[in-house]
Amino acid sequence: MLSESVLLALRAIRRNILRSFLTVLGVVIGVAAVIAMVTIGNGATVRIQSELGSLGNNLLFIQPGQGGPGAPSGEARLFTVADAEAIRQQVGGVAAVAPVSRASATVVYGSESRATTVVGSTSDYLVTQGWDIALGRGFLDGEVRGGRSVCVIGETVRRELFGAADPVGASIRVRTVSCPIVGVLAAKGQSAGGADQDDTVIMPLRAVQRRLSGTTTVATILISAEDGVDTARVQAATTELLRERRGVQPGEKDDFAVRDMRQIVQTMTATTGVLTGLLGAVAAVSLVVGGIGIMNIMLVSVTERTREIGIRLAIGALEHQVLTQFLVEAVMLSLFGGLVGILLGLGLAFAASQLLAVPFVVDPGVVAGAFVFSAFVGIAFGYFPARSAARLDPIEALRRE
């Protein structure tokens, strides 16, 4: 009986395929919105989390000025190596402190060259970034202390300059500085902002300061707290220490910012959550609209097919059998909409993931949920028309038309 109803419903839907499609457009849009946003949201979350992992554990970073990570900080005073040293010695629970100075430079090997970012730092830099050495070795203490011109290169630079050749031991030219390669970094891939993290060359801080930027300042200090240490405590202690060192008076605002990567991730996640909620509300509204569309078309269908219903009742259909038939038809309609919506939503999410460079993560639970929910929309909004069909008076119905 149920399979009969399904067949009948499919036939009725096919007979009016365009009308059926327009009817379920609301459901299509609602489901597509849910699927697309959840899938994109998942991708973003996955990337934020992998970002957190690739940034190393318990990472804090200190920037001059009070702006956000992207805000201009040109006017604010930079830091010094001594600041970093003070943090290492005076703040408890710190595993690694890496002063960082960046410079842009063209690196050349043989006939190949590439414009890249040169990071000047210490061995701690790799610790704070959770970065492994794939080939060769990291910096020796003597190289860091002496500001020797040696470098560790990122995977992208290695590929571009060396191709299949072994780079360790070879010398590249960084601007005018000849620089032997001691190691190659393990590949990390793209960052949350879509930048290629492997497009980098790392040199001892003093080498960059002296040979490339010509300063003694440090733009950023990275701190990696020890495992199990409350990063908020480290943040507070660092802030206090730096205020003192930079002569910030009590009551005055900090002229630097100590940021906890975890907080940033939490903020980002929360923002994603709010966005998801908003879009979810939009999706819910359009599902309700879709449901009303289905209810409307089912009422029309019951009116159009009054005579057919009369025949079925006269021929021996029980009330619940007619009810089931129309309910199944409404559910098939909304499932059809749900299916189209799922495909559309996944398609949109896939396009968006390509565009935003986030991973395409399909959550089968959400897809199944959307499917079940669209069936539920069919039942909820198809019930009233189906009941009015089942309650028709066969004599009246047969007289119609």
Added chain:
Amino acid sequence: MDAGPLPPPLIALHGVSRVYGRGEAEVVALARVDLEIRQGEFVAIMGPSGSGKSTAMNILGCLDTPTGGDYLFDGVSAGDLDRDGRTLLRRSFIGFVFQGFNLLPRTTALENVELPLVYRGMPADRRAVLAADALARVGLSGREDHTPSELSGGQQQRVAIARAIVTDPLLLLADEPTGNLDTRTSEEIMHLLTALNRERGITVVMVTHEPDIAAHARRVIRFKDGRIEDDRLQAAALPC
């Protein structure tokens, strides 16, 4: 009806009334009708338009309930049943043939005939066999896949009869079954109904306006103003 014990009444109406509307607008379609029909009878109901023939048929077929009196089908009081109860009674024992055929459009003859079996939950393969058999009995073998629009009026009515008898009913109700058909086709349908009555013992109650058609019945009941005016046996015309 000659010698031998009479079969029990299949249909018994005791003072059955059917009143439509209330007060000023009240229409008495049936006024305290008493009627007994026994198993195996072939009854024609005649009477002027509006005399209550269709109303009576609807009540006999459990599509409608009397507003007064009692209707016993095979000893069961149909008035006490709810809608699904009446549907169960109807689909188990009664076949309906209408003036307007009432086949499902865009649906093949075979599927139309299968319909009553679908609602009884019969598996598809058995359904198809029984429906094809019923179509063969009404002389429509080979037309199983035709939709109503591809069939003549007479053929459509044969499909409707096949649909009515596919469940092996005790009673076949036909409200003006030849009303939309020409004389020759009407004769063919009457032969079919007569054969079903004679060979399978199906009780046939048929409404008609035409004396030629009524002549096929053994018993003719005349309605007037919601009452039975005349009820007599006659020698049924033999199929030619």
